[in-house]
Amino acid sequence: MDKIVSLARRRGFVFPSSEIYGGLGSSYDYGHYGVLLKDNVKARWLEAMVRERDDIVALDSSIILHPKVWEASGHVSGFTDPLVDCRTCKLRFRADKLDEAHCGRKPSKHPGETPDCDLTEARHFNLMFETRIGPVEETGQSVYLRPETAQGIFVNFKNVAQLARRKPPFGIAQIGKSFRNEITPGNFIFRTLEFEQMEMEFFVPPSEVDEWFRYWVEERVGWYDRYGIRPESLRVRPHDAEELSHYSSATSDIEFLYPIGWSELEGVANRGTFDLTQHTNASGTTLEWVDAGTGERYVPAVIEPAAGVNRAMLAFLCDAYDEEVVAERERTVLRLHPRLAPVTAAVLPLITKNSAMVEKAQALRDELRRHLSVEYDDGGQIGRRYRRQDEIGTPWALTIDEQTLSDDTVTLRDRDTLAQERIPIGAALAHLLERLGAPWSPPARPR
Ligand code: ATP
Numbered sequence: 001m002d003k004i005v006s007l008a009r010r011r012g013f014v015f016p017s018s019e020i021y022g023g024l025g026s027s028y029d030y031g032h033y034g035v036l037l038k039d040n041v042k043a044r045w046l047e048a049m050v051r052e053r054d055d056i057v058a059l060d061s062s063i064i065l066h067p068k069v070w071e072a073s074g075h076v077s078g079f080t081d082p083l084v085d086c087r088t089c090k091l092r093f094r095a096d097k098l099d100e101a102h103c104g105r106k107p108s109k110h111p112g113e114t115p116d117c118d119l120t121e122a123r124h125f126n127l128m129f130e131t132r133i134g135p136v137e138e139t140g141q142s143v144y145l146r147p148e149t150a151q152g153i154f155v156n157f158k159n160v161a162q163l164a165r166r167k168p169p170f171g172i173a174q175i176g177k178s179f180r181n182e183i184t185p186g187n188f189i190f191r192t193l194e195f196e197q198m199e200m201e202f203f204v205p206p207s208e209v210d211e212w213f214r215y216w217v218e219e220r221v222g223w224y225d226r227y228g229i230r231p232e233s234l235r236v237r238p239h240d241a242e243e244l245s246h247y248s249s250a251t252s253d254i255e256f257l258y259p260i261g262w263s264e265l266e267g268v269a270n271r272g273t274f275d276l277t278q279h280t281n282a283s284g285t286t287l288e289w290v291d292a293g294t295g296e297r298y299v300p301a302v303i304e305p306a307a308g309v310n311r312a313m314l315a316f317l318c319d320a321y322d323e324e325v326v327a328e329r330e331r332t333v334l335r336l337h338p339r340l341a342p343v344t345a346a347v348l349p350l351i352t353k354n355s356a357m358v359e360k361a362q363a364l365r366d367e368l369r370r371h372l373s374v375e376y377d378d379g380g381q382i383g384r385r386y387r388r389q390d391e392i393g394t395p396w397a398l399t400i401d402e403q404t405l406s407d408d409t410v411t412l413r414d415r416d417t418l419a420q421e422r423i424p425i426g427a428a429l430a431h432l433l434e435r436l437g438a439p440w441s442p443p444a445r446p447r
Contacts (some may be wrong), residue, residue: 001259004317005188007332011392013037013317014189026182026192033392034313036342036373038196041312042175044339045198048223049173056171056200057164061152063177064133064143072282073151073275074246075128075144082122083183086111094184095122100260101184127180129193145179150304152176153201154275157287161203168289168300169212171202175309187260189310196309203289203300206273212303213270217252220266220305224254224312228337228442229319233257234265247274256315265315266307273299316340319442320393326418329383334393335416335442338435343394344372345432348385350401352378360425361400364410368429372436390415396435398428416443 008014012031016023030038050058070076082095089104093111103109105116112119128147134140146152153160153172160172175198182191189195204212217236224234239251248269256265276287276299290297320334338344345368349361358378365376375394377385382399389397399411409422412431423431 001188001318004259004314004321007321007334007391008034008188008317013392027194028189028192033342037316037336037340037393038309038313040340040342041309041316042196042198044227045223045307045309045312046173046175048226049171049198049200055166055169056173056202057160057166059153059156059160059172059174060176061149061156061174063146063179064131065146065152065155067141067143068282069151069155069279070128070144072278073154074278075147075151076126078246079128079147080124080126081183083125084111084122085120087118087120088116092183093119097184125181125183127182129179129181147180148178148306149174149176149197149199150201150306151275153199154279154287154302155283157203157276157279158285161289167291169202169204169208171200173198173200175199187258189314190258190260190263192310195311197306198309198312199304199306201271202303202305204303206298206301209270209272209301209303213250213268216303216305217254217268220254220268220307224256224265224315226439227316227340228335228440229256229315230442230445233315233319235262237262245269247271256311256318258315258318265311266305268303268305271302271304273301275302276300322445331387331390333390333415336393336395337440338395339440341393341395342373343375343389343392344396344436345374346385346389346394346397347374347376348382348397348399349378350382350399356405357400357402360404364398364400364425364428368432371429372432386413396432400425 011033013034014028014030017027017029018024050056083092084095085092086104091104093101098111101111103111103114103117106114111117129145130142132140133143153174175196177194178197179194182193184191202212202216221234221236233256235255237253237255244251249272250270252268253264254266255262280287288297288299316336320336322333322335324331347361347365349357351357365374368374386397395415397413404410408425410425410428411420412423413420
């Protein structure tokens, strides 16, 4: 993890939040390449969930919802973590994650492992951030920052089902920020106070719920595979009965082998009819499906694939990170899927003092950037420029050299194979678009 954190910081993907004030625990800010990578993760998810399908529509609901939403959903009473305090070191730990925490006196041990540790009984602590609406603290209405995007989907079920003219099975997909007052130390961007979720609620006739559950587990594993996560880094872990959330009759976690070990990347849950029933009872608005033709009516059951943007980004970074020695020099390379990479192509004039080369390179950059994410780099030796692009995962570099000036061809360098080929400058865009559209899988790791 240290290597990922250091690369992320060095190249401006991610850095600690509020750093000039000493940082704020479990909060991170995203720099230029981090934003571009995160945007690509979200775009690929939306593409797979909405654009490539006829049965899912998009939604963007508010972060602050009516407080009754969270009472009905069970979050006010049940969205808690069990916490223990240590009377000796005064630190607080999640009772169910003691094996991941470090004792305040002896960080090499877990809390409870030294004779000095004096842990309290576990107490429940709500994870929702509370705030108030209105200018007057005492009279303002108490509200919460949403801890998941899903409830915004359920409370809009009626609007969307009517307007989208969809009948079950159909889904509503949403990407947005969620907030949780997590007390466990972060592990970089794996667990943070605010994070983005990509959630989709798929409403189905209750009799079809099991087959749709299996379908979505497979579909979501397929998405990670499509974007280059190695099969050996991914596994599906069904929850035991005692681990299931209050609303779920079946949940499988899609886990990734992070440097901290196997951990949840995404959860796929069978939420049954719990949420629509709860909101129907609490709001008085009946949330059900009514077939206008036959008059048939029922409360649909829900399958929910819930993924984290930041956790997915971390998984893609970890799986892509590689170090190798090429021509006796070490290089660090991010073997990101070309459709996730922050920059698709770098345009590099070989000799930056040669105005004809610079002119050609800038014209090529201008043409490419109307369609692709492109970076023009004229700073330093060509080898160092290639290495900079390798570190941010740019799959292709186009170099304009002496020969370009005589025959209008450029060198295309491949990040993974390091192969260089000459292509006509006029065909560069079509060439890149074709390669971008082709399936990609990561090169095998040497054993
Ligand atoms: P965990 O037990 O690891 O905290 P969870 O089971 O509570 O996760 P869900 O409520 O299922 O998580 O949320 C769906 C997804 O949202 C998770 O799989 C994860 O990718 C992401 N997620 C949840 N909490 C956080 C967080 N604090 N920081 C970053 N991502 C998160």
